[in-house]
Amino acid sequence: MTSATASLLDYDDVIAAFDPVMGMEVHVELGTATKMFCGCPTAFGAEPNTQVCPVCIGLPGALPVANAAAIESAVRIGLALNCSIRASSQFARKNYFYPDQPKNYQISQYDDPIAYDGYIDVPLTDGTTWRVEIERAHMEEDTGKSLHIGGTGRIHGASHSLLDYNRAGVPLVEIVTRPITGTGERAPEIARALVGALRDLVKSLGVSDARMDQGSLRCDANVSLMARGATEFGTRTETKNVNSLKSVEIAVRYEMCRQAAILQAGGEITQETRHFQEADGTTSAGRRKETSDDYRYFPEPDLAPVQPDPAWVEQLRATLPELPWLRRARIQTEWGVSDEVMRDLINVGAVDLIIATADAGAPPEAARSWWVSFLAQQANSRSVELPELAIRPAQVATLIGLVEAGTLTTKLAQQVALAVIDGEGEPEQIVADRALEVVRDDSALQAAVDQALAANPDIAEKIRSGKVAAAGKIVGDVMKATRGQADPARVKELVLAACSLHHRS
Incomplete structure (x- = not known):
């Protein structure tokens, strides 16, 4: 049975038969003024292909230079996640062919990430916390953006595609968790809470605006199931670029129910990327998932290792909010x-x-x-x-x-x-x-009060007879006459005083 033909298993039945395992990859677009390896601006929403240069579109002979502010942001994120900061971390080339990556490789970090072995205690809605272990937080550059014209907006069925390289080279920090186990029925809730906590954390650090709606924080949700009592993880899928907290929760729950239905029917899970469909909360198959060998990582020859001074790292630690x-x-x-x-x-x-x-x-x-x-x-x-x-x-x-x-x-x-x-x-x-300031001239207010009382003799008589609540009508008329610029409390005082004076006379 394929994933395309599988029905969904009831969630309670999923939890009864399987233990979910999650791994979250959260991409944080850093709020630096310029890109990771060149001086192009990073402003969101610029006209397509107006924020590019020979470096970020990969022209021959163009050499990258690492952005110091991005490195500082990466260290701050690592420290906030209780990570160790590597004394010497290396950039690597991650090789693959996609049209939105003009160099045909992405500068990333592989076996020497700048931050590693951390954790975050994620607050849950019931007041408890769930510790999620962080495997790594590494630096890399973003890709460009593809716009598929016609059809469903995806490449399949599109008449043609447009490419915008403004985002290519924007600095990213990718936060990768270790497998999250033991969550049971709370897996979708914990996934959402984790992404929410990371969003709040990077915003508090001032390193990113973390706007999921603009793609400056994106989540890839890895989900697998293993039968109750099993010791080996199941085959995982990776739902890519989920862009809201609610969608993270829905995507994890859907994948659990989808995979469980396949496994219960005797089928096998395909290791693949999947796309989340906002319209109906489902996921659809993307491409077969590569392994690290497929990317042919090797050290980036044009960039020196990043070797942060330990004293500087401790200075940054002291500034954490x-x-x-x-x-x-x-x-x-x-x-x-x-x-x-x-x-x-x-x-x-x-x-x-x-x-x-x-x-x-x-x-x-x-x-x-x-x-x-x-x-x-x-x-x-x-x-x-x-x-x-x-x-x-x-x-x-x-x-x-x-x-x-x-x-x-x-x-x-x-x-x-x-x-x-x-x-x-x-x-x-x-x-x-x-000219909106409150009118403070009592003579002007008194004139407006007298005019309102004269226009409403029946209301004025009620006030004189002791029905103070009736003064609200007069106060309202005075407020209208003064375009709301009178102090209602002062107007009421003048109304009651006027009616008292008239009554005594």
């Missing part, structure tokens, strides 16, 4: 919020934004309120993730400060926030340009 999940636990205690509330904040990507807003001077409670209510609504309406919303924590802190100072009402501040998101500038400048 607090682990993101430990920081969140500390912040949760300081904020005094429940596990459930904290999980919700993490799920919407609000925690780091709230912390940064508080660090910029805003009270944590106000920062939390802004990000999880008004700004979360704006992100949702624009179909973007909260961290992608075009407003910075420092700008939100400024708006909160303007509200606390009485310069803006909350509604006015929200108007300013929308203008910031739409690219109109900084909050203070928008306030000045739109």
Whole structure:
């Protein structure tokens, strides 16, 4: 039975019969200004083939030079993963023919990675952790990008293909785990949590924006099954370039169910790469998986070994930030919020934004309120993730400060926030340009109050008779008359005072 004809085994039946084994390869595109071995820029979204040179498109005689900032980032990642840093690591040529790699080989690292033998304690949603051992974290260059025109967007069935070499040569660090065993039914959950933890880690290090939607963090998920009680791993498949946390979880679960159905029917698993289909959460066959021998690795003759000074490595170790999940636990205690509330904040990507807003001077409670209510609504309406919303924590802190100072009402501040998101500038400048400051002239407010009371004599009479709640209508009219620039509390005071005065007269 082939994988194409196999049905899916029920997940509970999979777990009853098999032990899953996973191996994750996470590719982190480093946020350096230039490429790994040349001076071409790395900005995302440039016109195709405008960020290339003889080095990154492999013209004869062009020689690579290693990017020092990329090496530093790789060392920082290795240290954060509790790895040993190799005293002398060597670049190698990984030979293969793909049209998106113009040299027909990729400069990578093979048997001498810069970082090796580490681990990461991955936080899970139930508050426990799962230790994942890291085999290596090595440096390499990215490939270009193929765009297949026609058909399904894949090479099979396409009428023609276009190649963009802007990404070719962008520095990568590939983080490779050792086999992850003993996870049982939690395998998909742990796979997702691991990739999420690595994403948070590299972002906290400042070495990558880790935008999975833009490909700056990609995951290859290796999955195999072995029968309960067996001691040898099964044949694995490698689902390539999975680009969201949810998709990692779905892809691992699907492969477990697909492979189990084949094995239960007496079939064999093909060692191959597979493509994840976002539309239906399935995987499809790619190519037969090469072994290291197929790549014909040999040392890169044009690059000297990387030999980081041990004193420099220790200096970098001293600069490592607090682990993101430990920081969140500390912040949760300081904020005094429940596990459930904290999980919700993490799920919407609000925690780091709230912390940064508080660090910029805003009270944590106000920062939390802004990000999880008004700004979360704006992100949702624009179909973007909260961290992608075009407003910075420092700008939100400024708006909160303007509200606390009485310069803006909350509604006015929200108007300013929308203008910031739409690219109109900084909050203070928008306030000045739109003349949005709260009206503080009591004489102007009194005139508006008197006008509203005169226009609503029945409401005014209710207020005079002691029905204070009726003042809301008058306050609302005054707010409209002042374009929302009045202080509602001050307006209410003037309304009640006016009605009391009229009553006494």
